[in-house]
Structure formats: structure tokens, C-alpha cells
Amino acid sequence: MDPTISSSLGLVSGQTFTFAEDEPFVLESGATLNPVTLAYETYGRLNEARSNAILVLHALSGGAHAAGLSEENGKLGWWDDCIGPGKPFDTDRFFVICSNVLGSCYGSTGPASIDPTTGQPYGLRFPVVTIGDMVRAQVALIDHLGIDRLLCAVGGSMGGMQVLEWTARHPQRIRSAIPLATTGRSSPMLIAFSEVGRQAIYADPNWQGGDYYANGHRPDAGLAIARMVGHITYLSEQSMHQKFGRRLQNKERFGYEFQTEFEVESYLRHQGLTFSRRFDANSYLYITKAMDYFDLSTPTGALAAAFADSTHVKYLVVSFTSDWLYPSYHGKEIVSALTAAGADVTYLDIQSSWGHDAFLLEVDTMTRLLGSFVDRVACEEGV
Amino acid sequence: MDPTISSSLGLVSGQTFTFAEDEPFVLESGATLNPVTLAYETYGRLNEARSNAILVLHALSGGAHAAGLSEENGKLGWWDDCIGPGKPFDTDRFFVICSNVLGSCYGSTGPASIDPTTGQPYGLRFPVVTIGDMVRAQVALIDHLGIDRLLCAVGGSMGGMQVLEWTARHPQRIRSAIPLATTGRSSPMLIAFSEVGRQAIYADPNWQGGDYYANGHRPDAGLAIARMVGHITYLSEQSMHQKFGRRLQNKERFGYEFQTEFEVESYLRHQGLTFSRRFDANSYLYITKAMDYFDLSTPTGALAAAFADSTHVKYLVVSFTSDWLYPSYHGKEIVSALTAAGADVTYLDIQSSWGHDAFLLEVDTMTRLLGSFVDRVACEEGV
16 A cells, blocks of 8 residues: 555445346346346444435546545545535545445446356447436435435536436436536537447457457457546646646657657656556446447427426536536536526536536635535525 | 539649658758658649749648549548638638648658668657657748748648647748648657557557558557547547437447447547548658657746747638647647747637637638638739
């Protein structure tokens, strides 16, 4: 364990929940899965009234390890800034749950899982899943934990899609919702970037139509390219100037060669390489597909109808001025739909230069904002 | 020839100019090329005073065929909207030249050319070229055509970089300059997207370190992915909504499969595929590299010094509000540097939803703007 990394939560261990062992889990597509496992972690304790549960929802490449130091590998959770004693999602007061999504490669049922009917990894025989399927699996987890109603569901990017799906399709199970840097429907630009990443994976000869698990050669190059594209979209033009500018990588003058010249190239290659070691290419395909399909609007394009039954839910919607992947107007569309539906909405378009990643990087602003919102909701609920 | 395509210029034929046959052409890197060929086309006639020449400079994937119908393949030139009798670059009045860039695959010396020392295609043995090298080759062409001073140099994107290079490094050879949707130095975001495209080409097993010309298998998949990424960056979030929205491709409901679901996916795949048939992957590597290196600023970041000797040049600088690849502030930086240097500048930040491609797509606005600017300069010069 790296002694320089610490967390007020200390060591945490992951858990799994398996359901649909007898009755298959029917997906939106009509296909079925049987059984289904979700990996999850919890921090803090569920109170007697079972009224203090906060569900944290991760983005495309995340997992259940949101806070504390993983007992398994010593790594710090991806949102440790916000979860722990005295933090916005105060584990002395709240019971915080983070569930890995269906289709992922971090302990939940996904394309790398063994298909019980064949004894082999699913690969592309794994059925296409949607954000709705991911959330219905989480509902089963919440049932299993004995929680009737979440105090709050919170998440950014694809996590925010899940938050909106919770309030739209399971409004009676939720008291408040914090969708961050997200949208009510995936834009064509989002679909386009996802498709480029998928094409890079398909084009990798190691991909082998998805059946690469047995042969020891994974489509790392394709997945790395997909991640490089993704990483650019998570930053902003301005933050790339701040972070890299036109600085050269370990050299004082141009080499006029096809090796790395600029720091930004080195950064991207490193991000691609490390991601391809930790993530499964097929999971990347399935999860980006789930995001593509996400659309809470009616065929005429109206979003408000989706929230008709969630007017009792309190919302904190946040967008970021330099987020060009989920531009602020997407946040404003959500707010417009929610106010049209009569919901109680707080909205902030936060001035930030960090692009889409701002929901994780604007730590001071976000901790204050999330803390005061959750405190208000908790007080109203008598938690 | 497609009878539905017409041009007021009619059929045009390409030409080539070869130089550095004895003395090698020394590149910015210090490497040499010998000989160098540029493909070019001309429209209209050079007047007796040799004062009516307009040089049109193309972007990353363009070529010398800017206007009219190619005698070779019947295709319409990429800027036929602006070049021809009665058009802004009026061929009844001006002598318009479009030169293919060094490093390209459209008739000029590039990595697919035969290396005279080996009798084999250069491949990655072709030296890295810069925007400065491209422009110095064009200077040789202009010399060859007997033109002492261009009335105007005009181009968008990488074409705009060449325009700025002309005014910064060869100010005595130019009377006016129109850099469109461009920058005085490539941004880290631009470098990042280029690097992703290059990595996609490197990752294609058919690339073979650049030596694929002989074996008949080209790195089409890698080049197609590079082009798909590029295409997204040429559009805007808004124009993708207008152009595609979330419309499905030839289906009424989701297929929940990894085939194309959305129109935008189909569009990108088609763009990638057709591009890989018409362009050379190694040229893509070299030309994007040239763009990466482009930087007219001093080590302290100041641009104005670059234009110190071009205060006699009249400038029309244009940016587009939805261009996020070359955001408007890059145009404003150019204008700020030019005004600091004391140059005569007209600047427009054109309201457009078409993103970077707006310089080609906002036809009405652009034809009026370019026409009146060039007319003013021509009148001042007595053309």
C-alpha cells in the first residue's frame, strides 16, 4: 500500500449481490440475464429508520470503489473527496452506497463474465444493456439492502444519467437527486465520439469479434485509442492550455520525428496505455452503447413528461461552463423540464475551465454545494 | 462525368512544377529533399503587370483542385463556390493559383513518392515537413510563375496557417492576406486530436511502419478512424443536432446490437471509409505533424513580432462562433498581434452553427465578404 495515500475512511472492502438466479432479469431489449451480480461498496451505517441512504453512481469507466482505501489493492476511491466522516456525504450521518453498473468489468455481470449456458465468457453474446437496465439492477440491490427510499442519488456524466433514470422511472424510491454534468438524452456528438472509440476497438485485430479472453491477447491498442479520444473530450481547450500548453516532452527543441514531441501527446498515450490495462474493451463497447440509447424525452422531444411523477423529488442540477461534451444547455433543458413538471430544482452553471471533468476536479465548490444540499434534504427528512 | 455537376469554369487540368533537381531543398529540420514536385492548378490569366495573382491554400485533406471540373476525374473543385467568373475570386479579373502542399498525396512530393536514392516509396524515410517548408516550396512555384508579389493569399484551417506563414516570413511577396478559421499556433487540443488519429494509423497492422505501398494492403481502418475523429471536430454540437439529431439509420426502433443504430454513426463510418480510399495514411501523419509544429509566436508567447515586417499587408481575419477546434479567441489573438504590429486588419467573428467547417459552408456570407475585400485590395493596386 502506498503510504502517501490516506483516507479518513481507512480500508474498505467490496461486496457483491447476486439476484435473478431463478427468474431471469428481463432487459429493455427483451433479452434476459440469469443470474446478475452487482459489485458494490457501502460507507457508514444505515439508520434504524432506513432513511439515510445515499446512492452514488459512477461514470463510464468507474467502479464501486468510490471512497476509502481498497482492501484489495490499496487504491483510493474515485470520489473520496466527497465521501467520508465530515465530508459532504458524511459517513457519520449517512449510509453511502456505490454500485458498479451492469455490463462493467469491475465485479458486476458483464461481457467478460462467464455465460452459465456455455461455461465461456459472454463476449459479444452478452445482451445489450441500457441505463434503464443498470438502474433496475440497482433497485434490486436497494431492495436487498432493505431500503425503501433513497435519501439521495448522485452522480456525474453517465452517473447523472442514472440519477435521472432513478427519478423518472422509480420516483417513489427516491427523495432527492443530484445529476451533475449530464443530459436527459445523449447528443449526436456524444454518440459520435463513442462510435469512434468502438470502431477503434473493432479495428484491433486482437478484438476477434469480442472473443479474446481465452487467447491472452487483448485489444489494448484499440481500447487505448478509444480512451485517448475520451480523455480529450473530458478536458477543455482552456484546461489543455493550462495543463500542457505547447510544452515539449523531455526535450528542448523539436525532434522532427514521429516520437512524442509534446507533453499532451505523452499524457494521452499514458492515459490510453494505463486504461487498457485496467479496463475491458467489451465493457467499453457495452457501456458506451448504453449511453447512446439514453433518452428520457418523448418522441416529440419533450423531457418534462419523464418527470411527471417525481415532483416530490428535490433536485440539484449542476453544469459547468467549459463542459463541451455535456454543454450547459443540456443542464438547462433538464431544469426547464423539471420546472415545467413542477419539481423543486436548484440549478448551478458553475464557472470552470476544467471541462467535463470539472464535476470531479472543482473539489472546493462541489463539496460545499453538495454538502449544503444534502444537509437541507436530510434536515427536512429528520435524518 | 456526372452531368448533374457543373462549374462556370468548365474543365480544368492540373499541372506540376518540379524544382530542387540539382541543389537540394533544405527543410526546417535540416533534412533535404531533391527533387521537389508541387501539383497546382491555375484559373484565369496573369495580367501584364503580374499584379493579379491570388494564391488559394488548402486544408489538411485538400489538394490543388480548388475549382472547375477536373479533366482527370470530373470532380468539382473544393472551393468552386468562390473561384470562377463573377465569383469573389473572379477569374475574369484575377489569376488564381491553388498549390497542393509538400507531403500530400495529390501529386506533390510526399511519403508515397519514389525516393530517387532507393527507387522505393519514401514511407517514413520521408523527412518531416513544416508549414514553413510547404510555404517555401510555394514561393519557388510563384517564382517559377514569374510573380513577384501576390495580390492575396487566402485559406482556411491549415490553409490559414500557410497564409500567416506567408505574411510572417515572406512579407515582401504579398499584398493582402485572408486567414480563415485558423490560429497563429496549434493548440494542445489540436495536437491531441491529431495524435489520436496518428495512433489509430500506427495501430493498424497494415501500416507496417509506413511501408505498405508494395504489399497492396493499406492501413485503411486506422486512417478511417483518424478521419472519423477529424470529422467530429469539424462540426459543432449544434450542427450535429441539426444534421442528425438522434435519428435512427434505416430503422424505426432500437436494434440493441452493435450494428449502426444512429444516422450519425452511419455518417462517420461513411466519411471514414471514403476518405481511406482517397487519401494516403502516411501523408495524414506528415501533414498533421506539420500542423502540430506550427507556431509563429516567440518563446514568450507573443505573436506580434512575427508580423513586424508585414505592416503593409492588408488582412481580413475571420473566425466562426461555433468553431471549437479553432475557437474565435485564436482569431482574436491574431488580430491583436496584427494591430499591435500596426497592420491594417478587418476582423469578423461570424455567427454560425456549422463549427470549423463554416469557412466552407457559410457560402453566402463568405462570398460577399471575400469578394468585397479582394475588390478593395485590387482597386487600391489598380488591378
